[in-house]
Amino acid sequence: MEDIEDLLIGGGGGGGAPPGYRLPISAVGVKSKKKNKLKPNPDADDSSSGLFPTQNLLAPKIPGTQTIYVKTFGCSHNQSDSEYMAGQLSAFGYLLSENPEEADLWLINTCTVKSPSQSAMDTLITKCKNAKKPLVVAGCVPQGSRDLKELEGVSIVGVQQIDRVVEVVEETLKGHEVRLLNRKTLPALDLPKVRKNKFIEILPINVGCLGACTYCKTKHARGHLGSYTVDSLVNRVRTVINEGVREIWLSSEDTGAYGRDIGVNLPILLNAIVAELPPDASTMLRIGMTNPPFILEHLKEIANVLCHPCVYSFLHVPVQSGSDTILSAMNREYTVSEFRTVVDTLTELVPGMQVATDIICGFPGETDEDFCETINLIKEYKLPQVHISQFYPRPGTPAARMKKVPSAIVKKRSRELTSVFEAFTPYNGMEGRVERIWITEIAADGIHLVGHTKGYIQVLVIGHEAMLGTSALVKITSVGRWSVFGEVIETIVTKHHKTTALEDMPIQAKVPPCSNSHETCACSVEPEACACGPESCCKGPVALDEKDDSSRNIPLPEEPKRKNLVEWLLRKRKSHVPKREEGESPVVSGRKQASAGGSMSEWGVVDRILVGGILISIFTIVGLLFHLGSTTLSSS
Known part of the structure; x- marks a missing residue:
């Protein structure tokens, strides 16, 4: 079938439903699976076509009452997308389950970086079809390779259509095939969200990138750079801090390229976000992966941000190869010397700086000499985190047409580099600190x-x-x-x-x-x-x-207003509680209060009035009771 995009009433102009809510059925391009309705045997195997069992159509459940299984492959950006989709489904009433067998529909969010990830996706799709489960596929694979045979007969949500996942799921459960792939505006950041970890907010700051790496398939899916505004990101930071988030991960395909399409840059965003972080460092910021070309011109500004008490002194800077020849073949747009400048500058300016990097072994054309340069680079810096992967040709990329290094050599180089890296002991000397x-x-x-x-x-x-x-x-x-x-x-x-x-x-x-x-x-x-x-x-x-x-999201019920002396005294006492001195550690302040808690000599005037009033009230009540008792006895 042809891709069915956003077919809105009246030709698809503006309008549409608010984020997280359904549009009318007529507003969604669908294709009904008529074969289901004609099948005489509801138990017949139809796994080859991926069609849903007849009983799903004959006895549909009420929309919003079904159970959804969500499986995510890939990066933190993909994880954030899944959290947003899960949040919208949950807000509409759908139940989320980690057990695929008990789910009424599977939602698979895919990654196209490596062959193993896509192979795992293919296996899961086949398993879903064999189980006759309705299926929705999201993420980079359908967006970048919409004509894959594995995607025939399944509904698709594009990477920039995650705000319409409820519509797609609802129509798919009815037996329709839905495809939403058009790129329009970026999904809103304030959509409902169910986090994988309630303490960690993965915040996408932009989608796509400015690079054109010859091996990368993600550019086909995520497209050109599209950045969220500084104001929208800052507002999101304020919201998640109030929700109890303790870590905010800035995520994108290239963090360093942020803002170049809207006239700002990464340091501007970082400084605006840092200004919103609690001064007690109860919420930390982690800056996401950035490629060397787009951080070089902002090294000192980035270093200043990394020194901030509320920002992790950590940055992921991929080098991919220690050979300039291979970097040129990859079209990485920087040299090994420039990578060294990034690492050396950050290490010099940021105390305790930790840098992570990536290496691709066996890129087409890589010689023994090229690989030796990579080994030497890793040995020189002894970085604590190095992600080592073998080259995987991705269909449709220029590198897939290049002459490959024999797979046996690729595997041998990967094992050798891994052995070198695992010999490092980056944390020695930390004992006792x-x-x-x-x-x-x-x-x-x-x-x-x-x-x-x-x-x-x-x-x-x-x-x-x-x-x-x-x-x-x-x-x-x-x-x-x-x-x-x-x-x-x-x-x-x-x-x-x-x-x-x-x-x-x-x-x-x-x-x-x-x-x-x-x-x-x-x-x-x-x-x-x-x-x-x-x-x-x-x-x-x-x-x-x-x-x-005070840190909870659910507002506490208000107490009835009582205009009496006790309430006035309590309010006055609260206003007399000594405030912590500016700059004083909350731990130290707590110790001071604990040590002073039992000392009556430090009670204020209001405290003494309260205690005196309570004692007088008690004596008065006792006296009245005694008087009433005496009166009763004398009268009898």
């Missing part, structure tokens, strides 16, 4: 909590689940290859502190101790920190504070 960490996840072992230092070094600690979403001081007790282990000294009480029980955490937030399966949907990969290391952990004392109702 006291670090502040921000705790946002639970390790897959169910024992450790996962936190990160300001340099985004992963720290595993043992502590109560109420520490999720908090910050703590820890003493590093041992180090591993991928992370370090720490002992909690004390939690840091902040104005925006908010605790969350373990059972409230989504299952996806429990990160595996050793995983490098995180793939990106851009020209490079944004690696996840890995938590492999020694198993020994010491349990330290944990200072837990009470929940702060």
Whole structure:
């Protein structure tokens, strides 16, 4: 069938429904699967065509009552898209399930960076068709390769049509095939969202990129650069902070290119966002992947932002190869020398700076000499995070037509580089150091909590689940290859502190101790920190504070207004509570209050009036009771 785009009434002008809401059925281009209605045997196998079973059409459920299974492949940008789609579906009443067998419809958000990701997608699509489940495919694969055979007979949501996922799901459940692929305006940032981890907001700042890498398929899907305005991003930051988010990840196909299409740049955005972050560093900012060409002219400004107490001193800068010849063949638009300038400058200007990078082994035309230059570059810098991948030719890209390096050589180079990288011990010397960490996840072992230092070094600690979403001081007790282990000294009480029980955490937030399966949907990969290391952990004392109702999103019910003396006295007492001195640590302030709590000599005048009034009231009541009792006895 031909692609059915947004066929709006009257020729598809403006209008449309508000984000997250349905349009009338006639406003969606659909193709009814008439074969379903004509099938005499509802149990007959129709997996080859991907059509839905007849019973779905004959006995449809009420829209918004079905269960949806969402599966995401790829980068953090894809994850954010899935969270937005899940949020809209949930807001409309659909249930979300992690069990595909119990779901009424599968929604697969795809990645086109690597062959393995697309192969996994193909397998899942086949499994869905065999199970006769309605299917919606979203993400970069259908957007960049809409004519794939695997996509025949399934509904499609384009990367810039995620705000219409409810319509597509609803029509698909009715047995219609829907395709929405036209690129129009960017999806709104204030759509409903169900986060994979409630403490982490993945904030897309732009879509597409300005590059033209010869191996990259994502440009075909995400298109040219399109940036959100500074105001819209700042407003989103304010919202998520009030919702209790503790980390904000800026995400895009190339963070450094932000704003070049709308007359601003990345430093302008970063400074505007940093100005909104709580001064107690209860919410941290992580800057996403940036390619060298677009950060070179802003190195000092970026370094200043990375030094800010509320910004992780971490940046992902892909180099891809240590050979200028290969970089030219990749059309990466920078040299190895320029990559060195980026790393050297940031390392010099930012204390504790951590840089991650990516390498592609076996790019077409790569010689032994080219690969040796890559090895030497990695050995020189000994970066703590290097994502190593083999070259995968993506259909439709210039690199797919280049002469390939034999696969046996590609695999050999990948193993060799991995061996070199794994020999590094980047965290040696950290034992005994006291670090502040921000705790946002639970390790897959169910024992450790996962936190990160300001340099985004992963720290595993043992502590109560109420520490999720908090910050703590820890003493590093041992180090591993991928992370370090720490002992909690004390939690840091902040104005925006908010605790969350373990059972409230989504299952996806429990990160595996050793995983490098995180793939990106851009020209490079944004690696996840890995938590492999020694198993020994010491349990330290944990200072837990009470929940702060002021940080909750649900408004508390107002108490009835009572104009009496007691209320006036209570208000006066509250106004006399001594304020913390400017610049004073919240931990120190808490200690002062705790030490002064039992000292009556420090009570104020209002406190004494209150106590005196209570005592007088008690004596008065006792006296009245005694008087009434005496009167009753004498009269009898």
